[in-house]
Amino acid sequence: MDFAWDETDEAYRAELREVIADLPRDWWENYAPHGPASPQVMDNARGFNAELARRDLVVRHWPSAYGGQDADAWKQIVISEEMWSLGEPRSSLYLGANWAGPAIMKFGTEAQKQKYLRAIAEAKLLWCQxxxxxxxxTDLGNMKTRADPVPGGYVLNGSKVWTSYAARADIMFLLARIGGKGKGGVSCFLIPTDTPGIEIRPIRGVHSEWDFNEVFFSDAFVPSDALLGEEGNGWAIVQTIIHYERIGAARYEKSARGLDHLVGILKARGQWDDPVCRAECAAARSLVEAARLLTYRVIDGRAKQREPGAETYLARYAMIEADHAVANITSTWLPDLLIDGADGHARAQFNSAITAGIAAGAAEVQLNMVSGRHLGLPRGA
Ligand SMILES: Cc1cc2nc3c(=O)[nH]c(=O)nc-3n(C[C@H](O)[C@H](O)[C@H](O)COP(=O)(O)OP(=O)(O)OC[C@H]3O[C@@H](n4cnc5c(N)ncnc54)[C@H](O)[C@@H]3O)c2cc1C
Incomplete structure (x- = not known):
């Protein structure tokens, strides 16, 4: 296959880079290493995202009826590559643009589409999940947070954990149970994070002390129009979301540019003459490019309106492997870069690689999906 971007993709990338040029000069020192959920990045994202929106860059691939420009699906991966390679300066706007938006487009009422899709295109909302x-x-069907129907809406009780971005996000895409057991009864809600009855407490992670949150719901009332789709139909929505979420973030591009950065340092230090070092870098690069091409295969299917399949899990797993391979180059050949403040670029790549195999579904679970749905192997084989 002879892959090449077309001129509209190149022009879009160039426009994105004009906005990127205005990121703070100390981006790699004081922003990216703290992760996209840190207060630094989330606060900076408000202005950065507004500029993206002012130039109609946020969801170019969406229908114009909802704030896009009817462009092809490739634009979604172009913006993702540009943003993830920098540690995601949009913060959790990406979550709305990548998968909450498409879920609302498919399952929402017209009123929800007009309200939320426009707000995503205009970069007015930071999301959390x-x-x-x-x-x-992994076993989401075991969730217990309840949404009890009451006149005019629902009352939420229960708790969530590992909720990235919640402390500064505007809106949560929430799963709560309206009766039922296992996957039955699971329902989706779109709720403002300042709803009375919601308490958010931070949990420290590898990036920073603000990586995650616990979220507690105590008799929190939300109106009926907070429900997305039918009551109890949340599992079907989750199945749609997964295909957008798992490869929505172009992690391979972060790995690729992270590796280029490391190779530059290895050369400057004279370590590039070591054939073992070069071979390990080459192996990491191969994994990065495999992840890239597997992702492009999924996007190609999307651009041709094909139903998503098990290739999504294959691409996601390849991204995890690529991320780990680049992080291993740092820890094996350049461990001094990981000392606090030594090299923000290396640090940001390394930190996000640590969690890559757990976020958005454990690596082992992606492999289970590949073995069953892609290779057709029986369970337990
Ligand atoms: C950086 C990061 C950001 C996150 N952000 C969010 C967020 O914003 N919102 C949110 O809701 N959650 C978020 N999470 C949570 C994440 O979705 C869960 O951690 C993940 O789904 C795994 O669930 P768990 O932690 O309960 O681990 P478990 O489900 O207990 O799994 C632990 C380990 O057990 C093994 N395992 C479990 N089941 C299987 C299986 N079927 N087959 C083989 N092995 C298995 C795997 O090794 C797995 O890593 C985030 C996590 C990380 C790391």
Whole structure:
């Protein structure tokens, strides 16, 4: 395959780079190493995102009826590559643009589409994702947070954990149970994070002390129009979301530019003459390019309106492997870069690689999906 970007993709990338040029000069020192959920990045994202929106750059691939420009699906990966390679200066705007928006487009009422899709295109909302619970991560069907129907809406009770961005986000895409067991009864809600009855407490992570949050719901009332789709139909929505979420973030580009950065330092230090070092860098580069091409295959299917399949999990797993391979170059050949303040670029790549195999579904779970749905292997094989 002879892959090349077309001129509209190149022009779009150039426009994005004009906005990127205005990021703070100390981006790699004082912003990116703290992660996209840090107060630094989230606060900076408000102005950065507004500039993206002013130039109609946020969701160019969406229908014009919802604030896009009817461009092809490739634009989504172009913006993702440009942003993730920098540690995601949009912060959690990406979450709305990558998967909450498409879920609303598919399952929302016209009023919800007009309200939320426009707000995403105009970069007015930072999002968070309330899925995981203390007893429900991989096994989401075990979730217990309840949404009890009452006149005019629902009352929420329960708790969520590992909720990135929640402390500064405007809106949460929440899973809560309206009766039922396992996957039955799971329902999706779009709720403002300042709803009375919601308490948010930070949890420290590898990036910073603000990486995650616990979110507690105590008789929090939300109106009926906070429900997305039908009551109890949340699992079907989650299945749609997964295909957008798992490869929505172009992590391979962050790995690629992180590796280029490391190779520059290895050369400057004379370590590039070591054939073992060069071979390990070459192996890491191969994994990065494999992840890139597997992702492009999924985007190609999307651009041709094909239903997403198990290739999503293959691409996601390849990204995790690529991320780990580049982080291993740092820890093996350049460990001094990981000392606090030594090299923000290396640090940002290394930190996000640590969590890559857990966020958005554990690596082992992606492999289970590949073995069952892609290779057709029987369970337990
Ligand atoms: C950086 C980061 C950001 C996150 N952000 C959010 C967020 O914003 N919102 C949110 O809701 N959640 C978020 N999470 C939570 C994440 O979705 C969960 O951690 C993940 O789904 C795994 O769930 P768990 O932590 O309960 O681990 P478990 O489900 O207990 O899994 C632990 C380990 O057990 C193994 N395992 C479990 N099940 C299987 C299986 N079926 N087959 C093989 N092995 C298995 C795997 O090794 C797995 O890593 C985030 C996590 C990280 C690391």
């Amino acid at each position: 309330g899925f995981s619970e203390p007893e429900a991560g």
